[in-house]
Amino acid sequence: MIIVFGLFLLSLLVITALAIVRTENLFVAVMLTSIFSLLMAANFFILDAADVALTEAAVGAGITTVIFLGALALTAEREKPSSAGWRFPLLVVAVLATLIIYATFDKPRLGDPEAPVHQHLAPWYLEKTPEYMDFPNVVTAVLGSFRGYDTLGEVFVVFVACIGVLFILGVKPQAGAEPEIEDRAGLRHHLIPQVVGRILIPFIILFGLYVQFHGEYGPGGGFQAGALIATGVILYALLEGEAAALRAVPRPVLLALVVGGATLYGGVGVACILLGGNFLDYSVLSADPVVGQQMGILLIEAGVGMAVCGALLSIFHAFAARRIRL
Amino acid sequence: MIETVLDILSWALLCLGGAFVLIGGIGALRLPGFYTRLHAASLTDTMATILVFSGLILQAGFSLASLKLIAIMLFLLLTGPTASYALANAALQSGMEPDADRLGGKASGGAG
Numbered sequence: 001m002i003i004v005f006g007l008f009l010l011s012l013l014v015i016t017a018l019a020i021v022r023t024e025n026l027f028v029a030v031m032l033t034s035i036f037s038l039l040m041a042a043n044f045f046i047l048d049a050a051d052v053a054l055t056e057a058a059v060g061a062g063i064t065t066v067i068f069l070g071a072l073a074l075t076a077e078r079e080k081p082s083s084a085g086w087r088f089p090l091l092v093v094a095v096l097a098t099l100i101i102y103a104t105f106d107k108p109r110l111g112d113p114e115a116p117v118h119q120h121l122a123p124w125y126l127e128k129t130p131e132y133m134d135f136p137n138v139v140t141a142v143l144g145s146f147r148g149y150d151t152l153g154e155v156f157v158v159f160v161a162c163i164g165v166l167f168i169l170g171v172k173p174q175a176g177a178e179p180e181i182e183d184r185a186g187l188r189h190h191l192i193p194q195v196v197g198r199i200l201i202p203f204i205i206l207f208g209l210y211v212q213f214h215g216e217y218g219p220g221g222g223f224q225a226g227a228l229i230a231t232g233v234i235l236y237a238l239l240e241g242e243a244a245a246l247r248a249v250p251r252p253v254l255l256a257l258v259v260g261g262a263t264l265y266g267g268v269g270v271a272c273i274l275l276g277g278n279f280l281d282y283s284v285l286s287a288d289p290v291v292g293q294q295m296g297i298l299l300i301e302a303g304v305g306m307a308v309c310g311a312l313l314s315i316f317h318a319f320a321a322r323r324i325r326l
Numbered sequence: 327m328i329e330t331v332l333d334i335l336s337w338a339l340l341c342l343g344g345a346f347v348l349i350g351g352i353g354a355l356r357l358p359g360f361y362t363r364l365h366a367a368s369l370t371d372t373m374a375t376i377l378v379f380s381g382l383i384l385q386a387g388f389s390l391a392s393l394k395l396i397a398i399m400l401f402l403l404l405t406g407p408t409a410s411y412a413l414a415n416a417a418l419q420s421g422m423e424p425d426a427d428r429l430g431g432k433a434s435g436g437a438g
Contacts, residue, residue: 196408
């Protein structure tokens with residue numbers, strides 16, 4: 001049964017991808033990209049990767065779409081007609097597709113317990129997580145502690161991406177024209193979306209916090225929570241106008257979140273060294289190694305959540321603050 | 327005995343919900359004009375949400391999963407109609423007039 005679902009979702013993915021390539025309207029392409037991400041999230045969920053599915057749904061289908069739309073408001077809606085020929089790209093794609101399909105023949109079957117990936121490190125992770133951390137979600141244990149270096153790298157990538165976007169787009173809009181815009185900004189005069197949005201925003205933020213602090217026990221963690229909380233604030237910005245959202249969460253707070261999150265993560269690692277352990281070896285943080293591990297993972301997840309939330313909101317504001325070209 | 331009844335009831339609800347989604351999909355493809363298509367998609371969607379989630383809650387029984395399902399159902403019941411309203415409103419604001427004459431003309435033309 002699950003195979004049928006998988007086939008259905010994968011064929012929809014292929015159709016969506018083809019539609020994205022074929023459409024010349026960029027707005028349609030953005031919406032299709034969002035649908036693609038949602039289908040991908042469903043696929044991940046079928047493969048029992050609930051953490052990844054949550055990330056894909058929150059970031060891919062949610063925030064990226066809003067940021068794309070913000071970017072689209074600054075440019076034209078239609079794709080520029082391309083003068084390049086189609087034969088060479090088609091050849092490259094055909095050769096690569098053949099190679100990839102050829103490579104899949106060597107892949108183990110879906111769910112094969114004898115697959116190399118299930119023989120290498122995974123058994124060790126599954127066996128040691130209850131012993132070292134004493135909580136059920138192995139994904140969080142791998143992400144936060146066993147492979148803490150990788151996650152630190154990811155947080156720094158988010159940090160650098162945010163800095164990069166701010167360098168390119170983060171020019172302050174000129175003062176003067178703002179009050180006039182503000183009165184008409186957002187959906188202030190549309191009662192129904194505003195009322196419903198106001199009801200929903202607290203619950204979205206609450207759900208984000210739940211995902212943040214429940215990451216050891218269920219799917220979730222800093223990345224998903226950061227994206228969810230950012231979604232709540234972006235919804236507020238869409239309803240009340242961007243200026244109101246900036247008043248609620250000002251720019252310095254956003255930058256402090258990004259920098260503070262990355263610093264918190266690195267700082268926990270340094271604290272481990274100072275307490276006599278290795279970098280990011282949380283066991284030394286407390287007298288009981290298990291409590292130390294749990295504390296360390298909680299702290300670095302908080303750092304991840306702060307950095308992701310701050311970075312996504314900074315990027316959103318960087319796009320939204322630009323004057324729309326008419 | 328009671329389990330069988332619940333099972334049949336929940337499957338009936340699930341199938342009915344699926345039928346509503348299907349009808350909505352056909353309507354969104356077949357009806358003429360933006361507003362009629364939106365009408366088809368949004369109304370059936372709300373009905374299907376209630377039916378499908380009632381069926382799923384009956385399947386889950388009295389458990390934490392049911393509570394979560396109720397929460398998701400409330401969320402969808404709030405956001406779905408709001409999104410439809412926002413979409414229709416945005417279309418109206420951008421100057422898309424509901425073209426009742428053309429629809430009437432088409433229908434009588436079809437009859438004649």
